[in-house]
Amino acid sequence: MKDNVIVKLENVSKKFDDKYVIKNFSLDIYEGEFITLLGSSGCGKTTVLRMISGLENVTSGKVYIDSKDVTNVDATKREVNTIFQNFALFPKMTVKENVAFGLRMKKVEEKEIEKKVSFAIDLVKLKGYENRYPHDLSGGQQQRVAIARGIVMNPKVLLLDESLCSLDLKLRKSMQIELKKLQKKLGITFIYVTHAQDEALSMSDRIAIINKGDIVQLDTPENIYNHPKNVFVADFIGEANIIPAKVIKKIDGGINVKMLENFLIDIKTEEEFEKGEDIKVVVRPEDIAVSKNELVGSIKGVIIDSTYSGNSTNLIIDIPGDFDIKVSTTDESKFRENENVYIKFDSNKIVPLRK
Amino acid sequence: MKGKYSKLLFIILVFIFLYLPIGVLIAYSFNSGSTNLIFEDFSFKWYLNIIKNTDLVNAFLNTLLVAVTSTVISTVIGTISAYGLYKFDFPFKKLINSLIYIPIVIPEIVLGISLLSVYTLMKLELSIYSIIVSHIAFSIPYVIVSVKTTLTSQTITYEEAAKDLGASNYSIFKKIIMPIITPGIVSGATLVFTLSLDDVVISYFTAGPGSNTLPLYIYSIMKSGITPDVNALTSILLLVTFVILITLTIVQSRKIRKEAL
Numbered sequence: 001m002k003d004n005v006i007v008k009l010e011n012v013s014k015k016f017d018d019k020y021v022i023k024n025f026s027l028d029i030y031e032g033e034f035i036t037l038l039g040s041s042g043c044g045k046t047t048v049l050r051m052i053s054g055l056e057n058v059t060s061g062k063v064y065i066d067s068k069d070v071t072n073v074d075a076t077k078r079e080v081n082t083i084f085q086n087f088a089l090f091p092k093m094t095v096k097e098n099v100a101f102g103l104r105m106k107k108v109e110e111k112e113i114e115k116k117v118s119f120a121i122d123l124v125k126l127k128g129y130e131n132r133y134p135h136d137l138s139g140g141q142q143q144r145v146a147i148a149r150g151i152v153m154n155p156k157v158l159l160l161d162e163s164l165c166s167l168d169l170k171l172r173k174s175m176q177i178e179l180k181k182l183q184k185k186l187g188i189t190f191i192y193v194t195h196a197q198d199e200a201l202s203m204s205d206r207i208a209i210i211n212k213g214d215i216v217q218l219d220t221p222e223n224i225y226n227h228p229k230n231v232f233v234a235d236f237i238g239e240a241n242i243i244p245a246k247v248i249k250k251i252d253g254g255i256n257v258k259m260l261e262n263f264l265i266d267i268k269t270e271e272e273f274e275k276g277e278d279i280k281v282v283v284r285p286e287d288i289a290v291s292k293n294e295l296v297g298s299i300k301g302v303i304i305d306s307t308y309s310g311n312s313t314n315l316i317i318d319i320p321g322d323f324d325i326k327v328s329t330t331d332e333s334k335f336r337e338n339e340n341v342y343i344k345f346d347s348n349k350i351v352p353l354r355k
Numbered sequence: 356m357k358g359k360y361s362k363l364l365f366i367i368l369v370f371i372f373l374y375l376p377i378g379v380l381i382a383y384s385f386n387s388g389s390t391n392l393i394f395e396d397f398s399f400k401w402y403l404n405i406i407k408n409t410d411l412v413n414a415f416l417n418t419l420l421v422a423v424t425s426t427v428i429s430t431v432i433g434t435i436s437a438y439g440l441y442k443f444d445f446p447f448k449k450l451i452n453s454l455i456y457i458p459i460v461i462p463e464i465v466l467g468i469s470l471l472s473v474y475t476l477m478k479l480e481l482s483i484y485s486i487i488v489s490h491i492a493f494s495i496p497y498v499i500v501s502v503k504t505t506l507t508s509q510t511i512t513y514e515e516a517a518k519d520l521g522a523s524n525y526s527i528f529k530k531i532i533m534p535i536i537t538p539g540i541v542s543g544a545t546l547v548f549t550l551s552l553d554d555v556v557i558s559y560f561t562a563g564p565g566s567n568t569l570p571l572y573i574y575s576i577m578k579s580g581i582t583p584d585v586n587a588l589t590s591i592l593l594l595v596t597f598v599i600l601i602t603l604t605i606v607q608s609r610k611i612r613k614e615a616l
Contacts, residue, residue: 055515076521086509088516092534101530102520153520 004031012061022213036192036200039210045193054078080157081150089134096130102153120152140171157189234282247277261321267350285328287349298342384586401587414572422551425490430544433498441506458496467560481563489561494547501543505536
């Protein structure tokens, strides 16, 4: 099941006015997975989605859905459905008419439509709203109608284009959970496009991070967070300290590097680095320990900013040599600005990167 | 309290300013005397007299013919043009988009003279048909503008959503586009109908012999003095316009209420 490729993009390129937005893009998407295309706006992620749905033609390359070449198949005939960014609910139709629209277009028997529509509306918990018009619904309800309108078609793949962005924070959080649940329940492949990394991390089975029309890393959320492949990913996903370092020597199962002026530390890594190489190391704020007392192998610094955020306190600590290190701590002790503290790195949680 | 009264007074004055002339016209249509100066007695005599004035009746029928035909044709052409401008990309689209507004903003008299010279150049005989063609010409831009405002970038998303759900181009137009543009079509058509109904300037230049419209007829008898049967007829016209307007409003608001349920 897991290894069955449902959508295959093969060297797909897209040109708008002589400019390539996507160039030689390849991606295999497996049946039943929740994959997120994550990137900042203008990176081409929506274009990829539109090429899968058929709303955009490819300039070159091939698109396969369920092993069939659909490169030249019209959007109306592809077995995928899209949930649009602003939902695109037809304004002059009721909830029921909106959900039934696709089936009517397919000339499904009216009795069958009735059954499927009420099932879909039930699934998204909108029973009782059948005869409302979209403008009478809240953002979250509109979102549900859009989802119902898509899944009622029983598509092989559901494409979601920044579908949660227009909702407020709290609603977005609860919709994230619901979407994930729904996807598990239906077993439909979800391809989700977003620029919000928290959404990507919490919902996806896999994330494809896209920058300038290219996949920079394709992996599980955990791996992307803990083992970013390059500086772009480390910086894009979550908070990170990206510190320049120099490889001093190779050691067993890793390297010894010098960073923050004269601080030496052993880092575990499977990648090969050369002696004397200039690299960058990535450390997440929560992976740095902070204490008021000096510990073995700790560095002294001064707190220049302290922000309390409920479950943790975010500190910015100035290290001699003009380095600002972000630290996030759940320690209850009060850290005040201008206070001297000691920070300590965990050599298991430092990721060395070449680029 | 003082502010409230002055506001009320202001509103009353504005309404008097707007509606007094119309009130006078209606009042004098029921005047049994034959001048618009002294109100003698209440009577329906001028209403009955209309029928005897064949010139007036002909002019009225001509006006209706021109207004109805030009409205229907310009609405169809205007709607198709607006949809085409929204839907398709072609060279000089931006230029064409701004050229549409020119017939709306140039003085009517210029348009009238231009049309006349075109007809003369083409050696077309002036008749009621030349008026109709002229009215169609000045009406189309109004319809285009009115329909175009209903077609936004959001409409493109609706079309894409429909396409995504498997709708054919015909279905998209019928089920998605039509309901969206209908209010624009209705308001455009109403506007050009009323514009055609009372047009003097353009009709004046492009009318042929025996193709008097009501505004032209009234304009021509100005010198000899307006007879009270004109008052009567214009009152009827006023009534017709009101009925149309009120019906449209009711239909629209009912629709809105229905959608709100």
